[in-house]
Amino acid sequence: MNFLRRLDPILILLLALTVLALAPLLGNGYFFSAHDGRHSVFFVTMFDEAIRDGALWPRWAMHHSQGYGYPTFVIQAPFAFYVAEIFILLGAGITNAVKLTWGVSTVAAAWGMYVLVRTWTEAIPRNLQSAIRNPQLAALLAALLYVFIPYRLLDMYVRAALAETMLLAWFPWAFWAFDRLIVGGLRPDWQGRLLVAALTLGALLMTHVIALITFTPLLMLFVLFRLWHVQRIDAAAGPSWWTRTVLAAAAGIAGLLLALVFIAPLLAEGPLLNQETFVEETYQYERHFVYWGQFFSSFWGYGYSDDPNGANDGLGFQVGLLPWILMLVGVVLFWRSKDGGVTEDEERLVRPLAIFLLVATLGILAVMTPIAAPLWQVTPQLSVIQFPWRLLGLAAFTVSAVGGLIIGRLLTHIEAEEAMGGVLVAGVLVGLASFSYARPAALQPIEPWREDGRAVFEFETQHPDMYGYTRLVEETFDVSPMTPQYQDPDFSNNKIERLAILSGAGNVLSHYSRGHSFGGEVQLSTPAVVQVRVYEHPGWQARIDGQPVPHRVSPPYGLIELDVPAGPHSIDVRMGSTPIHTVSAVISVATLFVLLALWAGSKRKNKAAQDL
Numbered sequence: 001m002n003f004l005r006r007l008d009p010i011l012i013l014l015l016a017l018t019v020l021a022l023a024p025l026l027g028n029g030y031f032f033s034a035h036d037g038r039h040s041v042f043f044v045t046m047f048d049e050a051i052r053d054g055a056l057w058p059r060w061a062m063h064h065s066q067g068y069g070y071p072t073f074v075i076q077a078p079f080a081f082y083v084a085e086i087f088i089l090l091g092a093g094i095t096n097a098v099k100l101t102w103g104v105s106t107v108a109a110a111w112g113m114y115v116l117v118r119t120w121t122e123a124i125p126r127n128l129q130s131a132i133r134n135p136q137l138a139a140l141l142a143a144l145l146y147v148f149i150p151y152r153l154l155d156m157y158v159r160a161a162l163a164e165t166m167l168l169a170w171f172p173w174a175f176w177a178f179d180r181l182i183v184g185g186l187r188p189d190w191q192g193r194l195l196v197a198a199l200t201l202g203a204l205l206m207t208h209v210i211a212l213i214t215f216t217p218l219l220m221l222f223v224l225f226r227l228w229h230v231q232r233i234d235a236a237a238g239p240s241w242w243t244r245t246v247l248a249a250a251a252g253i254a255g256l257l258l259a260l261v262f263i264a265p266l267l268a269e270g271p272l273l274n275q276e277t278f279v280e281e282t283y284q285y286e287r288h289f290v291y292w293g294q295f296f297s298s299f300w301g302y303g304y305s306d307d308p309n310g311a312n313d314g315l316g317f318q319v320g321l322l323p324w325i326l327m328l329v330g331v332v333l334f335w336r337s338k339d340g341g342v343t344e345d346e347e348r349l350v351r352p353l354a355i356f357l358l359v360a361t362l363g364i365l366a367v368m369t370p371i372a373a374p375l376w377q378v379t380p381q382l383s384v385i386q387f388p389w390r391l392l393g394l395a396a397f398t399v400s401a402v403g404g405l406i407i408g409r410l411l412t413h414i415e416a417e418e419a420m421g422g423v424l425v426a427g428v429l430v431g432l433a434s435f436s437y438a439r440p441a442a443l444q445p446i447e448p449w450r451e452d453g454r455a456v457f458e459f460e461t462q463h464p465d466m467y468g469y470t471r472l473v474e475e476t477f478d479v480s481p482m483t484p485q486y487q488d489p490d491f492s493n494n495k496i497e498r499l500a501i502l503s504g505a506g507n508v509l510s511h512y513s514r515g516h517s518f519g520g521e522v523q524l525s526t527p528a529v530v531q532v533r534v535y536e537h538p539g540w541q542a543r544i545d546g547q548p549v550p551h552r553v554s555p556p557y558g559l560i561e562l563d564v565p566a567g568p569h570s571i572d573v574r575m576g577s578t579p580i581h582t583v584s585a586v587i588s589v590a591t592l593f594v595l596l597a598l599w600a601g602s603k604r605k606n607k608a609a610q611d612l
Helices: 002-006 009-026 037-052 079-089 094-122 135-148 150-158 162-184 190-205 211-233 235-258 260-272 292-296 321-335 344-367 370-378 380-385 388-411 416-435 453-462 483-487 579-611
Strands: 499-503 506-513 517-524 528-535 540-544 547-549 552-554 559-564 567-575
Touching (some): 009 094, 009 135, 009 416, 037 162, 079 162, 094 135, 094 150, 094 162, 094 388, 135 150, 135 321, 135 388, 135 416, 150 162, 150 388, 162 190, 162 211, 162 388, 190 235, 190 579, 211 235, 211 344, 211 380, 211 388, 235 579, 260 579, 321 344, 321 388, 321 416, 370 380, 453 483, 499 506, 499 517, 517 528, 528 567, 540 559, 559 567
Antiparallel strands (some): 506 517, 517 567, 528 559, 540 547, 540 567, 552 559
């Protein structure tokens, strides 16, 4: 009963309304025709194959490049795939696990925005009163804005970008965690707040590769702003500005170290891959700038940003009518002179936060437009983003958060009972304004071939420009010796012919493919050179009859080959660790243990003090 009394009815209402945005996921089909609809499934398929082969941290995706594979999970952040894997191991099936992962990301986004805005609007520093009267209702509207804002729905139902949608769920949690750390300073349980902030940032950086160059700068600006803001409003803080700064920096560094297990191999092995394909031609950022009119347009499409010289793209980049209205109201509220109905405390707490978010929103939108071309040109790292309109995810977050603050300001002097009715009406309007966008173009049946290697093969056949090559590949190709096996209606992993005798006499008796390991058995009448049809890449370990042997690059496609003596032999190659993987993993794990030790030590110390 005590638990039931502690439940937040407004949060429960929010989660119930959030389900409306997930309605298409409840059907029997799946939107394979969405932009990355197939990717989101077959990436999880190959991640699961690697996990089931004993790889706790998968690196290799076995079906890419006509079966030669690719180190996809070196460059694709793994967090969303791990969430999906949990559902797979629970028996959900691969495609349903992907749908459930989208559900988790949506609920997490709503909950995070609710917690963040409620924290801001009910915060009471030592010398101030509450910022607004109805913080829960303001947080409810902010969270509904974030759930139903057009770009988040576009990310899920038009683009079907699994990792990016999950990334949006982390934005409010990261702001909340660093906000708590800064506001709390060295007050009791700072170790716990430090742990949460570092874990949140680390998980965010391991959710999508673009997080480091998109969200992290925004978070850094927020931290600097909040350090100034808290010092300004909390007169009792005194010289603690320095300790707050050190805590925030420590959390940022710890978050980076926690994510080092992903970031370090990415930086070390990324240059070994021919990634120019993914930032050229169709993926050149110059072709995907957004024009200001598109932010205001109500257009909604399921096509692509395929107009390189104008605003006639096949999908919409609208911010949404209600967010624009709220921003306009915010400008009027926060830039006009105070009237007698606004308290000084409210001005000092809410107004600077709202101004920061409004300015951040406009800045983010500007960076997506052609006016920001010089910035993109002098910062070549930004080309990894591919599409400037991806920054709409950041704008969706900031505009929803500032919307909550503006709504809170409007509710400040309204009684809770009266405010509740207005908020419910506004919540319905938020949902109705975007509900028609909460649907994919079409649902298709979940057929078995869509959850195995044939799905990857079909996609690459239709899009040969998406083949992944390593720097060791000397010639491009359209087919491989394994192509016929992928075309076979009775396809299975162990029918893929992985071994080939390049010189010498003998026969290949069997083949196997297990996600992170490949090989088979041979019967050789003379010594031979045997090719393993897998791209060479750091980490492969070759064995003959269980004994380690050296291997080399097999040209022209950058595969693996090794010398095998005469006789019957088993040949195995398995993706193992490398020095950079081992060192980065040790650093990440050590950082986690240090943070946990600090937190556990503080708990023991507090308990001992209470016992006294």
